[in-house]
Amino acid sequence: MSVELGHFALVLALALAIVQAVVPFAGARLGSQTLMRVGEPAAVTGLALVVGAFAALVAAYVQSDFSVLNVWENSHSAKPLLFKITGTWGNHEGSMLLWVMILSFFGGLAAVFGRNLPPTLKANVLAVQGLIASAFLLFILLTSNPFTRLEPAPIEGRDLNPILQDIGLAVHPPLLYLGYVGFSISFAFAIAALIDGRVDAAWARWVRPWTLAAWAFLTGGIAMGSYWAYYELGWGGFWFWDPVENASFMPWLAGTALLHSAIVMEKRSALKIWTVLLAILTFSLSLLGTFLVRSGVLTSVHAFASDPTRGVFILAILVFFIGGALTLFAFRGAALAPGGLFHPISREGALVLNNLLLTTAAATVLVGTLYPLLIEALTGDKISVGAPFFNLTFVPLFLPLLTAVPFGPMLSWKRGDLLGAAQRLQAAFLIAAAGGLAAYFITDRASAFAALGMVLGFWLILGALTDLALKSGIGKAASSVALRRLIGLPLSVFGTALAHAGLGLTVLGIVGVTALEKEQILTMRPSEVTGIGDYSLHFEAVRPVTGPNYTEEQAVFTIYAGGVARGEIISAKRLYTARGMPTTEAGIRTFGLSQLYVSIGDSTADGGLVVRIWWKPLVILIWLGALVMMTGGAVSLLDRRLRVGAPARRRSAPVPAAEKA
Amino acid sequence: MTRKQKRLTIIGTGMGFLALAAALTFYALGQRTSYFYMPADLLSQPAQAGERIRLGGLVEAGSVVRGDGTRVRFAVTDSENTVEVVYDGILPDLFREGQGVVTEGAFGPDGVFVADTVLAKHDETYMPREVADRLMEEGVWQE
Numbered sequence: 001m002s003v004e005l006g007h008f009a010l011v012l013a014l015a016l017a018i019v020q021a022v023v024p025f026a027g028a029r030l031g032s033q034t035l036m037r038v039g040e041p042a043a044v045t046g047l048a049l050v051v052g053a054f055a056a057l058v059a060a061y062v063q064s065d066f067s068v069l070n071v072w073e074n075s076h077s078a079k080p081l082l083f084k085i086t087g088t089w090g091n092h093e094g095s096m097l098l099w100v101m102i103l104s105f106f107g108g109l110a111a112v113f114g115r116n117l118p119p120t121l122k123a124n125v126l127a128v129q130g131l132i133a134s135a136f137l138l139f140i141l142l143t144s145n146p147f148t149r150l151e152p153a154p155i156e157g158r159d160l161n162p163i164l165q166d167i168g169l170a171v172h173p174p175l176l177y178l179g180y181v182g183f184s185i186s187f188a189f190a191i192a193a194l195i196d197g198r199v200d201a202a203w204a205r206w207v208r209p210w211t212l213a214a215w216a217f218l219t220g221g222i223a224m225g226s227y228w229a230y231y232e233l234g235w236g237g238f239w240f241w242d243p244v245e246n247a248s249f250m251p252w253l254a255g256t257a258l259l260h261s262a263i264v265m266e267k268r269s270a271l272k273i274w275t276v277l278l279a280i281l282t283f284s285l286s287l288l289g290t291f292l293v294r295s296g297v298l299t300s301v302h303a304f305a306s307d308p309t310r311g312v313f314i315l316a317i318l319v320f321f322i323g324g325a326l327t328l329f330a331f332r333g334a335a336l337a338p339g340g341l342f343h344p345i346s347r348e349g350a351l352v353l354n355n356l357l358l359t360t361a362a363a364t365v366l367v368g369t370l371y372p373l374l375i376e377a378l379t380g381d382k383i384s385v386g387a388p389f390f391n392l393t394f395v396p397l398f399l400p401l402l403t404a405v406p407f408g409p410m411l412s413w414k415r416g417d418l419l420g421a422a423q424r425l426q427a428a429f430l431i432a433a434a435g436g437l438a439a440y441f442i443t444d445r446a447s448a449f450a451a452l453g454m455v456l457g458f459w460l461i462l463g464a465l466t467d468l469a470l471k472s473g474i475g476k477a478a479s480s481v482a483l484r485r486l487i488g489l490p491l492s493v494f495g496t497a498l499a500h501a502g503l504g505l506t507v508l509g510i511v512g513v514t515a516l517e518k519e520q521i522l523t524m525r526p527s528e529v530t531g532i533g534d535y536s537l538h539f540e541a542v543r544p545v546t547g548p549n550y551t552e553e554q555a556v557f558t559i560y561a562g563g564v565a566r567g568e569i570i571s572a573k574r575l576y577t578a579r580g581m582p583t584t585e586a587g588i589r590t591f592g593l594s595q596l597y598v599s600i601g602d603s604t605a606d607g608g609l610v611v612r613i614w615w616k617p618l619v620i621l622i623w624l625g626a627l628v629m630m631t632g633g634a635v636s637l638l639d640r641r642l643r644v645g646a647p648a649r650r651r652s653a654p655v656p657a658a659e660k661a
Numbered sequence: 662m663t664r665k666q667k668r669l670t671i672i673g674t675g676m677g678f679l680a681l682a683a684a685l686t687f688y689a690l691g692q693r694t695s696y697f698y699m700p701a702d703l704l705s706q707p708a709q710a711g712e713r714i715r716l717g718g719l720v721e722a723g724s725v726v727r728g729d730g731t732r733v734r735f736a737v738t739d740s741e742n743t744v745e746v747v748y749d750g751i752l753p754d755l756f757r758e759g760q761g762v763v764t765e766g767a768f769g770p771d772g773v774f775v776a777d778t779v780l781a782k783h784d785e786t787y788m789p790r791e792v793a794d795r796l797m798e799e800g801v802w803q804e
Binding site for chain 1: 664667670671675678679681682685686688689690692693694695696697701715727730731749750751752754755764
């Protein structure tokens, strides 16, 4: 019964979303306050309805109601409760419903916290949100209905793909979607601005916190996905340049650019047209990502939900929104008054450089992702574009960007002093260089590339610290004064420093694991020993274990360092009984910032076991850095100046999304 | 600097980056992509030794031979033509005889394909897309 109610709530939500798309927009055209006011209750009620529908589906999963087709296909009564819940979005239909729920969530937030927006701007923003919601609700109802019943109801379900039966599924998709879909707010604001023909600093103050929140979530979502793939797939890689990964990485690059150009627009009223265009492009890339993942045009590790007939529908949505937005931009973009001028060497100039590099880097990723599809459509040839392509295109564009990062915050607005900035960064550079040199000798001159990469990572971190030190006068003023000043610095300054330092940490992690990783593949029999890095692994035994919905063969290893036992590492071959599907469970043990990673393969005829062992130095920093970046975004969001945002805000500050979630 | 010069600087830099990116992209697309072959394709347009390609097909039944240690030898077939493949490492969980597989690597001078990556399907209903498409075209495999 609740399943039918959920379905019905979804149909009502569609009707309401259409109302939300049409009525406030008409109100803004006709200047009718009454019509414009429809947007807010429509958005809030729509959110409630979609949440209700989602709850109904979750309930069906928790109760293992196999009379629902979607539950039957993706669940099993023996599955642990957590995976019954997360399994709700571990399939195409459920994950689209999650997508729409998060879209409605942002629409609701914009309605509630946007009370002080100019009425026409707010009406148009909500109308655009309503339009996106109606398109995707229609998509769900027509092609991907999760509430379809099955008659007669089977006794047992077909279980969730074992790769997805992991805590990662609880965290990765919701975070990723909060990021992806969060950019819809910036998009809606951009469209509203184009309809109004007016953007100003107040507009940028509104867009910035939304972009920042979406960016922080997307950063976390991508990092979480990377860690999940790292430990779950058993290949030990943290990034595969897989099209599905690229699909989330492109909006991240564009969103990072948007974040920075919105600063210029808010502070200096410059780059208006560019910022509006970036807001459109960022969400367009989110939509493109949704298309690539959900339409099944790709072969990839995420190909668990593929059905080409749906692709055409999403493609139509894609064309409508991207095409419509760019057309509107072409006609109205020029009407937005260009803003202030600045010298190329200035904070604005640095942010423009950031934007140019980020967008060209995003463009190379786009080409690398779409080129194989294009070639296949045109010639029928199937090619694959992988890491070698991106190492040759993306990396050379990203290195100058990383090098330039510490300079940005050092330059003043309008006209900066590059030489002065370089002098102030001298200490940071020297320490970074010394750090790189030290790393070179500590690792027994293993890799000059690693040493240079380390210099870059240290440079980013120290550059961020230098910025904080200079702004608080550490070293110049008395230490008590400096400390007081440091505490008194605006939170957004800390946010910037954290985000840039986090980037540095991620760079250190990537360099460490790429250049200094050690790998071994060998056959081992019980009681045999092998060494890797400073550790040696004793293969103890293989033991059978039975889990709730699987059986596994665990290979147990004891780790020794300098003759002392340092713990166990367990890697397993697992067989999920419902699907008869085997998986490899990697054994991972963390030592400081590095990890030992053990993955087992097949047994050999003579009683041995194929074992693959990696020593992954500094690998933790990759994700730790992303976490620090995310924290930087959150800290920035807490900044009063960002929160107060819109003019004439009296009752309460608009709370950014990060605090709500 | 005049207004015009400032604009030109920014536009010039932007164009410079775009040109750089375009040049890198064209170079990399020419050099660093690998083409997908089925065994039959290699008859009409043989891949040169050392050229990096992706080779896909079905793992021929009875062809998997484990050598010393971690070395594995198997044959990839499209049911008419067959290519010998050697691989050193851990095979994916769903690698099985008679199932679809995509391998990546290059031919050695002796005509044996040396794979450094072996991809099998990721769940029990999914077949590597290139392989599935081609096998369906040829009527060897049905959904």
